[in-house]
Amino acid sequence: MGTVVFDNVTKMYGDTVGIQGLSLEIKEEEFFVLVGPSGAGKTTTLKTVAGLLTPSEGRLYIDGKLSNLLKPDERNVSMTFESYALYPHFTVYENIANPLRSPKFGIPVDKIDAEVRRISRLLEIDHLLDRRPGELSGGQKQRVSLGRAMVRRPSVFLLDEPLSHVDAKVRHRMRVELNHLQRELNTTTIYVTHDYVEGLSLGDRVGVINNGQLVQVDTPRTIYHSPINEFVGQHVGFPEMDIVGADVVNGQGKNLQLAVDNVPSMRLSVSKEQRELLRAKSNGRIRVGFRPQSVQIVPEREAQFKGTVYAFNPFVTYGVLILEVEGTQFNLLTEAYKHFEVGETLACRIAPEDLYLFDEQSSINLTYLE
Amino acid sequence: MAEVRTPRERITDYILNGILIVIFTGFLFPVLWVFSLAFKTRSDILTWPPPLLFTPTLENFTSLLGGLVGGTVGRATVDFIGNFANSLIISSGAVLVSILVGVPATYAIARFKFKGKEDLAFTILSFRFAPELMVIIPIYVFFQELRLLDTYIGLIWVYQLITLPMIIWILRGYIEDVSRELEEACRIDGYGQVRTFMRVVLPLIRPGIAASSLLAFIYAWNNFVFAVLLGGSRTAPVTVGAMQFISADALRFGDMAAAIVLAALPALLLAIYSQKHLIRGLSLGAVKE
Numbered sequence: 193m194g195t196v197v198f199d200n201v202t203k204m205y206g207d208t209v210g211i212q213g214l215s216l217e218i219k220e221e222e223f224f225v226l227v228g229p230s231g232a233g234k235t236t237t238l239k240t241v242a243g244l245l246t247p248s249e250g251r252l253y254i255d256g257k258l259s260n261l262l263k264p265d266e267r268n269v270s271m272t273f274e275s276y277a278l279y280p281h282f283t284v285y286e287n288i289a290n291p292l293r294s295p296k297f298g299i300p301v302d303k304i305d306a307e308v309r310r311i312s313r314l315l316e317i318d319h320l321l322d323r324r325p326g327e328l329s330g331g332q333k334q335r336v337s338l339g340r341a342m343v344r345r346p347s348v349f350l351l352d353e354p355l356s357h358v359d360a361k362v363r364h365r366m367r368v369e370l371n372h373l374q375r376e377l378n379t380t381t382i383y384v385t386h387d388y389v390e391g392l393s394l395g396d397r398v399g400v401i402n403n404g405q406l407v408q409v410d411t412p413r414t415i416y417h418s419p420i421n422e423f424v425g426q427h428v429g430f431p432e433m434d435i436v437g438a439d440v441v442n443g444q445g446k447n448l449q450l451a452v453d454n455v456p457s458m459r460l461s462v463s464k465e466q467r468e469l470l471r472a473k474s475n476g477r478i479r480v481g482f483r484p485q486s487v488q489i490v491p492e493r494e495a496q497f498k499g500t501v502y503a504f505n506p507f508v509t510y511g512v513l514i515l516e517v518e519g520t521q522f523n524l525l526t527e528a529y530k531h532f533e534v535g536e537t538l539a540c541r542i543a544p545e546d547l548y549l550f551d552e553q554s555s556i557n558l559t560y561l562e
Numbered sequence: 563m564a565e566v567r568t569p570r571e572r573i574t575d576y577i578l579n580g581i582l583i584v585i586f587t588g589f590l591f592p593v594l595w596v597f598s599l600a601f602k603t604r605s606d607i608l609t610w611p612p613p614l615l616f617t618p619t620l621e622n623f624t625s626l627l628g629g630l631v632g633g634t635v636g637r638a639t640v641d642f643i644g645n646f647a648n649s650l651i652i653s654s655g656a657v658l659v660s661i662l663v664g665v666p667a668t669y670a671i672a673r674f675k676f677k678g679k680e681d682l683a684f685t686i687l688s689f690r691f692a693p694e695l696m697v698i699i700p701i702y703v704f705f706q707e708l709r710l711l712d713t714y715i716g717l718i719w720v721y722q723l724i725t726l727p728m729i730i731w732i733l734r735g736y737i738e739d740v741s742r743e744l745e746e747a748c749r750i751d752g753y754g755q756v757r758t759f760m761r762v763v764l765p766l767i768r769p770g771i772a773a774s775s776l777l778a779f780i781y782a783w784n785n786f787v788f789a790v791l792l793g794g795s796r797t798a799p800v801t802v803g804a805m806q807f808i809s810a811d812a813l814r815f816g817d818m819a820a821a822i823v824l825a826a827l828p829a830l831l832l833a834i835y836s837q838k839h840l841i842r843g844l845s846l847g848a849v850k851e
Binding site for chain 1: 741743744746747748749750751752753754757761762765766
């Protein structure tokens with residue numbers, strides 16, 4: 193139990209696209225994460241599974257059963273909302289008990305009581321049971337809304353940005369706990385977030401969605417190290433991946449080099465596999481991407497290019513440096529304890545394996561390009 | 563800590579407060595006047611200048627409730643208690659029907675998208691600002707044909723013109739304030755549409771229902787035109803009943819004032835009682851703002 197299959201599902205709001213031609217199979221007990229920018233169609237996807245929205249086209253199967261037209265109360269799914277959506281006139285206890293009290297299940301009162309207490313102990317909110325949502329902090333509301341979803345045994349958990357409104361410290365702890373809870377409960381989970389770190393650290397598999405379309409579905413590792421196109425590459429990672437246009441030119445011997453546009457002094461070398469890819473799939477032009485942490489500061493003799501420091505922002509655990517090379521700016525991730533002066537000259541290099549090569553026209557990663 | 567105010571600000575305060583006191587007295591004067599009349603003897607009432615100090619009497623009330631008014635001149639029998647009961651039946655009946663019909667109707671207007679929704683909502687509102695006299699003749703003819711003249715059902719029905727728009731337009735805002743996600747959450751929790759409404763929406767709009775039915779009740783209670791033209795001796799409410807004190811031979815000010823004081827009581831008590839329901843705080847903290 194606990195599979196969700198989208199077969200070419202489209203949801204339109206009048207003329208606007210919510211999700212388009214979504215085909216996706218979520219396996220039993222899987223922790224599936226949907227990441228994407230706001231307005232990408234993440235919540236629409238969740239609400240379609242919940243039955244709050246009806247697909248305009250395509251088929252949706254939950255547990256192998258065609259569920260397009262089933263009402264929310266006729267599907268065995270539970271959901272948390274970004275706004276928590278706690279019933280303000282109920283106490284925490286009543287909020288958590290609400291799903292069990294549904295006349296659909298007819299659960300005896302003492303059993304409901306036992307379940308509510310079990311879940312609230314698990315989430316460490318058992319001392320709050322008599323309070324109303326108005327008297328709770330963000331993190332506590334968050335737990336109550338998780339409690340309301342977890343108190344029964346649904347086929348699928350739908351979690352909509354559950355950690356977006358809790359502060360960073362609580363978020364980290366909740367993330368760990370969520371992971372733990374999911375393993376403990378073994379329930380299929382669809383988790384929606386705009387935060388890629390959260391997505392990549394929680395998910396068994398991650399789906400990246402943009403403009404209502406699923407761009408890439410894969411393991412967190414593959415999504416990060418082998419993004420299918422420029423969008424995925426830039427969306428996943430902070431600071432954003434820098435992507436520039438480049439000419440593929442002949443270097444020493446049989447080697448190829450990438451001559452970056454507008455930066456004559458910047459020539460990047462490629463690996464053997466990349467050379468084969470470039471020979472096969474590019475015709476002299478390419479878009480090359482590299483992550484800020486891949487730009488290494490090196491002694492001058494090893495440098496591929498030199499630039500001056502435009503700005504440096506030390507954060508607590510890392511620093512973000514903006515490097516200007518002949519008028520073009522790049523991001524660099526550095527250790528926080530290092531100090532850089534504005535105007536200082538730095539020698540840099542980027543290892544070939546840290547380069548991402550994208551097709552100029554379609555912006556698709558050359559590895560995936562047919 | 564006391565706020566530090568400049569002399570100039572203090573003078574402005576005095577002037578503004580003075581103006582408020584004058585306005586307040588102006589509004590309250592008729593109320594106080596009628597209230598004092600109710601406790602005066604007939605001779606005190608007719609004395610000029612009116613005495614500021616007088617021996618209060620309950621004779622107006624006793625004669626009114628005893629059903630025999632008029633004292634020495636022009637005795638007449640009135641059925642004030644009957645009028646009062648009629649007012650209660652008609653006004654609360656009208657409000658009750660309006661709530662039963664209005665709450666689901668308002669929910670539909672607030673939540674669903676359908677063709678002509680705003681036109682419908684506006685039409686309902688327009689009942690409120692159309693003068694009653696404009697529609698009274700056709701309604702009178704209908705009522706005559708349907709034998710609804712001088713019946714409670716007829717009056718409760720026509721009072722919907724007063725109470726229903728009130729309830730619908732006040733409640734609309736309250737329902738729109740209830741987050742849709744609360745209803746969605748309840749649907750997912752396994753409740754059907756009607757149960758979700760009863761469980762989530764209804765408790766949250768209760769202050770709105772209290773406020774709107776209170777206002778609707780007061781307007782219904784005060785109505786005169788519908789009651790005088792479509793009612794009759796059997797169904798006359800207090801507003802119509804009070805007219806009996808104006809007869810060919812005498813204006814019975816004392817009885818009239820006593821009747822007015824008693825007639826104002828229900829609305830007053832209701833307002834005091836409903837105050838605690840008029841707080842909107844209940845829906846706060848429902849969702850993350």
